[in-house]
Amino acid sequence: MTEPVLSVRNLQVEFASRRGTLRAIDDVSFDIAKGEVLGVVGESGAGKSVTGLAVIGLIDPPGRIAGGEIHLAGLRIDNLPPEEMRRIRGKRIGMIFQDPLTSLNPLYKVGDQIVETIRTHLNLSESAARRRAIDLLAEVGIPAPEKRIDGYPHEFSGGMRQRVVIALAICAEPELIIADEPTTALDVSVQAQIISLIKRLGRDHGTAVMLVTHDMGVIAETSDRVAVMYAGRVAEIGPVQDVVKNPLHPYAKGLMGAIPTLAGEDKRLVQIPGSMPRLSAIPRGCSFNPRCAFAFDRCRVERPEPLPRGAQSVACHLYDTVPAESAA
Amino acid sequence: MLAFTLRRAVQAIGVMFAVGIIAFSMFRFAGDPVNQIVSIDTSAAEREVVRKSLGLDDPVPVQFVRYFADAAQFKFGVSYQFRQPVSALLSERMPATLELAICATVFAMVFGILMGVYSALKRDTVLAKLFQAVSLIGISLPTFLIGILLIYLFAVTLGWLPSFGRGEVVKLGWWTTGLLTLSGLKALIMPSITLGLFQMTLIMRLVRAEMLEVLRTDYIRFARARGLTTRAIHFGHALKNTLIPVITVAGLQFGSVIAFSIITETVFQWPGMGLLFVQAVQNVDIPIMAAYLLMVSLIFVTINLVVDILYTVVDPRLRATVGRAT
Numbered sequence: 056m057t058e059p060v061l062s063v064r065n066l067q068v069e070f071a072s073r074r075g076t077l078r079a080i081d082d083v084s085f086d087i088a089k090g091e092v093l094g095v096v097g098e099s100g101a102g103k104s105v106t107g108l109a110v111i112g113l114i115d116p117p118g119r120i121a122g123g124e125i126h127l128a129g130l131r132i133d134n135l136p137p138e139e140m141r142r143i144r145g146k147r148i149g150m151i152f153q154d155p156l157t158s159l160n161p162l163y164k165v166g167d168q169i170v171e172t173i174r175t176h177l178n179l180s181e182s183a184a185r186r187r188a189i190d191l192l193a194e195v196g197i198p199a200p201e202k203r204i205d206g207y208p209h210e211f212s213g214g215m216r217q218r219v220v221i222a223l224a225i226c227a228e229p230e231l232i233i234a235d236e237p238t239t240a241l242d243v244s245v246q247a248q249i250i251s252l253i254k255r256l257g258r259d260h261g262t263a264v265m266l267v268t269h270d271m272g273v274i275a276e277t278s279d280r281v282a283v284m285y286a287g288r289v290a291e292i293g294p295v296q297d298v299v300k301n302p303l304h305p306y307a308k309g310l311m312g313a314i315p316t317l318a319g320e321d322k323r324l325v326q327i328p329g330s331m332p333r334l335s336a337i338p339r340g341c342s343f344n345p346r347c348a349f350a351f352d353r354c355r356v357e358r359p360e361p362l363p364r365g366a367q368s369v370a371c372h373l374y375d376t377v378p379a380e381s382a383a
Numbered sequence: 384m385l386a387f388t389l390r391r392a393v394q395a396i397g398v399m400f401a402v403g404i405i406a407f408s409m410f411r412f413a414g415d416p417v418n419q420i421v422s423i424d425t426s427a428a429e430r431e432v433v434r435k436s437l438g439l440d441d442p443v444p445v446q447f448v449r450y451f452a453d454a455a456q457f458k459f460g461v462s463y464q465f466r467q468p469v470s471a472l473l474s475e476r477m478p479a480t481l482e483l484a485i486c487a488t489v490f491a492m493v494f495g496i497l498m499g500v501y502s503a504l505k506r507d508t509v510l511a512k513l514f515q516a517v518s519l520i521g522i523s524l525p526t527f528l529i530g531i532l533l534i535y536l537f538a539v540t541l542g543w544l545p546s547f548g549r550g551e552v553v554k555l556g557w558w559t560t561g562l563l564t565l566s567g568l569k570a571l572i573m574p575s576i577t578l579g580l581f582q583m584t585l586i587m588r589l590v591r592a593e594m595l596e597v598l599r600t601d602y603i604r605f606a607r608a609r610g611l612t613t614r615a616i617h618f619g620h621a622l623k624n625t626l627i628p629v630i631t632v633a634g635l636q637f638g639s640v641i642a643f644s645i646i647t648e649t650v651f652q653w654p655g656m657g658l659l660f661v662q663a664v665q666n667v668d669i670p671i672m673a674a675y676l677l678m679v680s681l682i683f684v685t686i687n688l689v690v691d692i693l694y695t696v697v698d699p700r701l702r703a704t705v706g707r708a709t
Contacts (some may be wrong), residue, residue, distance in 0.1 A: 111608055145610025152608070157601035160620050161700055171619075172609045207699040223609055 057343045058129055059086035060230050060263035061110065066133075067124035068102075069111050069333075077334040079118070081287045084361070087231065092257055092264040094278030095293065095315040096271060096310065096361075098331050102287040103267040107233040109133070110265070111148050128230060144299075146176040149224030151253075153236040155217035161209035165192075166204035171224055176227040191222040195252060212246035218252065225256060232257070235267045250277050270316050275299055281308045286331055286342040295365030301381045303369040305347045341372065348375055391691055395684040401428045402680040403451050406673040410450075411443075412528055416669065420463060422583060450576050459674035464666045469674045473656060477678075478558045479549055480648070481657030486571055487579030495583040499590025500625075503598070504617060514587065519583030526643060528575040530650035547652035578647040582636045589632055593625040600624075627697055634690035638683040 067229060068080035080102045085092045095103045108114050110125055112132065125133040129136070132143060142241040151157045169188040179187065185204070192200035193338060195218040208216060217237065224232055254277050257264045266277060275295060276280050282292040283304065291304040302308045312325035329346040332338060338345055344354040349360060351372070358369045410416060417434050425433075434440055438449060453459070459469035498518075502511035536547035550566030552559040561567025597603060598621055606616045645657035652658065656675060664673035695701045 113607060141607075141610050141612065143610070144608055150605070150608035152601060152605055154601060158605040160602045160606065160624070162698060163620075164699075171611065171615065175609070175611055175615070209700045220605070223605075227610075240634065353503050 058090050060128055061087040062124075062126040062251060063106075063110065064124045066106070066109060066125065067121040068105055068114060068118060069121040070118045071091075072335075074335055077123070078337075079287050079334060080109065081288050082123070083284075083287070084123075085282050085289060085292055086261040087265055089230075089263055090257060090261045091280065092254065092278045093224065093267055093279040095267045095284060096264060096272035096274055096281060097284035098269065100331055100334075101284040103269075103284055104235050105307075106284070107150070107235050107265060107267050108347075109143055109242065110231075111150050111233055112137075113144075113150075132192055137317050142176075145172055145224075145229070146227040148230065149229040149232045150280075151220055151224045151232065151237045152235040154240045155213055155220050156240065158220050159216060161208055163209070164205055164207055166206075169219075169376075170202075172223055173226050178257075186221075187226070191226055192219070195219070195222045195225075196248070197222075213241055214248065217241060217245075217249055221249075221256070222254065225260070225262070228260060229262060231263045231265065233265045233267070236269070237266070238269070238273060243248070246273070253277065262379065271299070283310065284336055287334070287370075288342065288370065289361065290343065290371070291367060291369045292361075293365075293369075297365070297367050303364055303367055303374065304371050305349050305373070306343050307369075341370075387695075388688075390690060391688050394661065397687055398684050399677075399681060400451075402677060403454060405452050406454075407447050408674045409670050409673050409676075411540070416463075421540060425555070428479065453675075454677055454702055459677070460670040462663075462671050463668045464663070465668075469670045472671065473674060473678060474557060474657060476654060476656045476659050478560065480641060480644055480657060481654060482561060483571065483578060483647070483655060484637065484644055485575055486575040487640055487644075488582065488633065488637050490575050491579035491582035491586055491636075495586025496629065498583075499587040499592060500617075500622065502587070503594035504609045506595075514662050515574050515591075518584035518587050521580045522588075524580075526577060526581065527650050529580055530573070530647060533573045533577060535687075544573055546573075549654060573652055574651045576648050578640055578644055581643075582633070582640060586629060586633060590625055590629055594621060597621045597624045623697070627694065630693055630697065631690055634686050634693070638679070640659045641682055642679055 064084050066083045067078060067081055070077045070079055083095065083102070097103050097108065105114070105118070109120055112135070114120060120133050124131055124135070127143065127147060132140065132225060135143070139331060159165065163171075166185065166188050168192060170181065170184045173184040173187055174181070177184070187272070189200045189204055192204060197203050197215060199216055203211075208219070211219060212284070217240075221237075224234075232253070237253065238249050241249060250273055253264060253266070256262060263279075266274070268274060278295045281292060281295045281298045283290045283298065283302075283306065285306050291298060291302065291307045299311060302311045306327070309325065309327035313327070315324055327346055332342060332345070338355075340356045341350070341354040341359050344350040347354065353372050357372070359372045359375070361368045361370045362374050364374055411519060416437070416439065417430050421430055421433055431440075438446060441449075457470045459473070461467065462469050462472055465472060498514045502514045503510050534546045537544045545566070548570060549561045550568075550570035551564040551565055552561050553563045561571055602614060606620050611620075641656075644653075644655060645660060647653065648655045648657035649661055656678070659671060660675045662668070662674070
C-alpha cells in the first residue's frame, strides 16, 4: 500500500482551563489514503472538530497539541513553525466549515476572496487567478460564474455560499480536505447536492477527505471508511459497510440502532442511555462504561486499546476475551 | 442610491427647520432686542424707528419667515456688541475652528486606530496595557485641565510651543490658514491634542473592542484555514470590518469636536467660532448665539448625511438593502 495522505498517530490535544488541564483528544490514530473519504462521527463534544482543527494547525490557545504526531504525505506537520504551517493551510490542506453564511468575509466580493487565496499559494497573475476562480466556481456548480464572481457573499444563498467555500478550499488543489459538518447548516435537498459535490471532487482530483459530521446518513452515502469517536477517543474505525451493518463497539451499535429506517413501522428508535461525560469528569477505564450495557469489571479500571477485528478496529475489552485466531 | 441620498437630504432640511424655530425663539425670550441695541437715553420715538427699521413690529410668523429666508442665505443679522454682520464675524472665525477641528480629528483617528489595532493584536504586551491605562486617563480628564497641563509643561516650563493664539496666518481668499507657517503649525499642536485626546481614546477603545470581536468571527477563522498571511488577515480582512462602527463614531464625534472646541478655544485663546460664542453669551449677543446654533446644527446634519453615505461605500450589504428599499 502506498503512503497515506494523512497519518495521525496517538494525537493528544489539551485545553488549559481554570479547573486544570482538559484532554479533548486522547490517543487518536487514523490514516486517510489518497482519494479516500474518511467519515468521522460522534456526539457533540466527542472531539471530531478538534481533531480536524489539530490536523490543519488551527488549535488556538489555551488549547495545544500535547502529544502524538501528524504526517501529511510523509511530512511531519504538527510541530512545524507557524509560517510553514500557514503555507500548508489552503495549499495542501483545504478546510470547509460548518456555517457557509459566516465563513465568507461580507465586505469582499467572492471573486476577490478566491483570487486572494489563489495568489497566496500559487504563482499566478491577477488575470490568470481570476480565470482560475471562474473555472473553480463553474466546477463547484455555480451558474454563470463569470457574472457571479463579482457578487458579494450576501447575494448568494446558503447552498451557493457553501459551494463558494468549497471552491475556496480546493483552489490550490490540496491533497486533503477537512470538511467540518459541511451540510449541517443547510436544508436537506441542498445537503445531498453538497455531499455529492464533495464526493465528486474527491474522486476527480484524488483528494483525501476527512468528513466530520454527526449525520450517519451522510457518512453512509459518502465515506469509504468511518471512525466513530467517543469522549476524545476513536471507539471503532473500519470500512463503512462493515461498521454500519456490523458495528462492534457497544457505542457504535447504539449509534447505528438510532438511525431511523424508511421501512421500519412505528418502532421506537433505540436510545443510548445517559450522556457523554464532561471532559473534566471522564470515567476511569473505558470512558463509555457507565452507559454500556455490557460493561464488566475490567472496563471500569483498564482503558481499552484499539484491537484489529477483520478490516475494522475496535477499542473494547469485549473483543479481547475472544481467542486471537478469529482476529485477522 | 440617488433616491436614498435625496431622502436623507430632505430629512436634514426638516431638522434644520426645527433648529431654525428654536434659534428664532431665542430672540423673543431673551428680552427686547431694541434695548440691547440702543443706549439708555434713547427716546421712545427713536426706539420705535429702530424697531420699525428692523421689522420687529411685524407679526411673528412674518418675522420668522424673514429670519429663516435670511438664514438660508447665511444672513444672520447684525451683532449687538460688534455692530457688524454676524455672517462676516462667523466666516472670519470659521477657518480657525475648522482647521483646529480637522487637525484634532486627524490626530484622533490616526493615533486612535494605530493604538487600537496594536492593543488588539498584541493584547498581552506591556505597551498595549499602557495604552489601555492612558486611554482611561484621556477619557476621564476634563479638556480644560489637559489644556492647562499642556500649557504649563510645553509653553511655560519648556517654552517649546506658544501658549495662545494661532501664530502667523496666511490668507487664501477669505480663508485664513495657519498650516503654511511654522508658528502657525506650532500653535496648532497643543490645541489639537487637547481637543482630540478624548476622541483618540474613544476611537482606540472602540477599535480594540471591535477588532477583538472581528478576530473571533468565522470568516477570520476561515481566512486562516485558507492559509492567508497574518498581515492580510489582520489588515485586509479584520481592519476593514472594524472600520464601519469607527466611521460612525468618528463622524458623529467631528460634530462634537466643533461643539467642544468652545472650551479648547477659550483655554488657548484660539480666535475661532467657539471663542466668539463664549463672548456672545457673556454679552447676551443673541444674533451670534442663534447663528452659532444654526451653524453647529448644520455641521452635525451634514456630517450625519456624509456618514450615512460613507457606510454604503464601505459595506456592500447596505448598498443592496438601500437599493431595494428605494
